[in-house]
Amino acid sequence: MSRGLLSLRAWRDPILVAISLVALWQVLHEIAGDSAVTAPAPTLSHLWEMIGQTRFLPHLRETGLAFLQALAIAFGGGVLLGVVLGGHKLTGEVAEPILVALYSIPKITLYPVILLLFGLGMPAKVAFGALHGIIPVVLFTMNAVRNVNRTYLRAGRAMRLSPAQTGWHILVPATLPEIFSGLRIGFSLTLLGTMLGELFASQRGLGFLLMTAIDLHDVKTILAIAVLISAFAVATNAALLAIDRHLHRGAAADSSGK
Template structure:
């Protein structure tokens, strides 16, 4: 009983420290932001209050939400393709050692290439609009998922694979029932990175090949030198990415604790 109480107190203390650290980080960001505003002025950086006020105005504007849904739809499709494609390719390459050894340096080289250099090819293949945004987002996010999944499959305990062979399980059944569950923690880690890069790729796609979306609003705000709107949309994206990354981090930690 005493040990359970002590463990409960330890968890509460850890959560309190985490909340305190988060508050300090937010306050630090606001102080730096306000300082930059005082140094550069409204022409370069709007104040935190002005930015939040502009964000509230946008959220209350019915004309703003079609841009939000456009970005979410493109990002959702790109994330789905990146995750499913990365899982399938990663499990396949990880299960076949020779193919994985050949593909790994190629994937690392592709991962290091600035994806913006591929944008003319994407436009030629997919044209302007939704398909180009989804393709560009998928290209950004799929490679980390492949690499993490492939390495996770390689690190699976050999006893699992021997058991699958003893049970006469086929390749598809082994991948689904043995490899995938054993590699979930590392796959989630790769998904966290792929999530951020997919969002980045989708927004970059909207900067150059879209007539609607949050990325389109950012580029239009830059053209008009509308600093409050530019920072308000950026703040919304920052909050969305931070909350989603925080949720994925919690899932990642809980999965690793169970192992």
């Protein structure tokens, strides 16, 4: 199949999905009525209106800031921890089951603990988002570092590379595709964690707006915010997925050409 056709299909599918989702939404609205699901067009225009309002922006900024800080901690800390755990075999073996267990528990039960430790507000949200995102980053990085082909390292030693050169020319290219997959999952989970943190005991942010909208039975706002967050998540994920596939394809070509 030619490249051109592939890229055409790559564009066609998401557009079709988006159109069918909007159609489904419209159908749901026809069935359930205005009190449960508002129609797509009014909801989107409401969203547009909301974004223009000055009282909406501080909430958006609060959520965005919390998310970015959590993301920085999850990515930086996760890669660092993963490299350490992957580089030292015994430490990795000790830590891995603990991390996997931590990954599959409902971390929301730990949110009150985090609230007690950090107090209500931004730091608690950041900590909770980072807690969600850091584990997959650590797990993926650890596996990537563990699975570096020993032959590459031996070749590096034969060429008398300095540690810095070994890191830059061998370790980084060898581990990058795997680590990036971890970062992509970490991104989604950090967003989930930050949102969860805002839905419970928060005074600012998009999650707070969602919770106040329940009390007011303001379906339009609930849907508008949910759509805004989902659109952001899906668009970013698509971009990350494209980079991810590109990296993996490069890696596959490398290893098949050896």
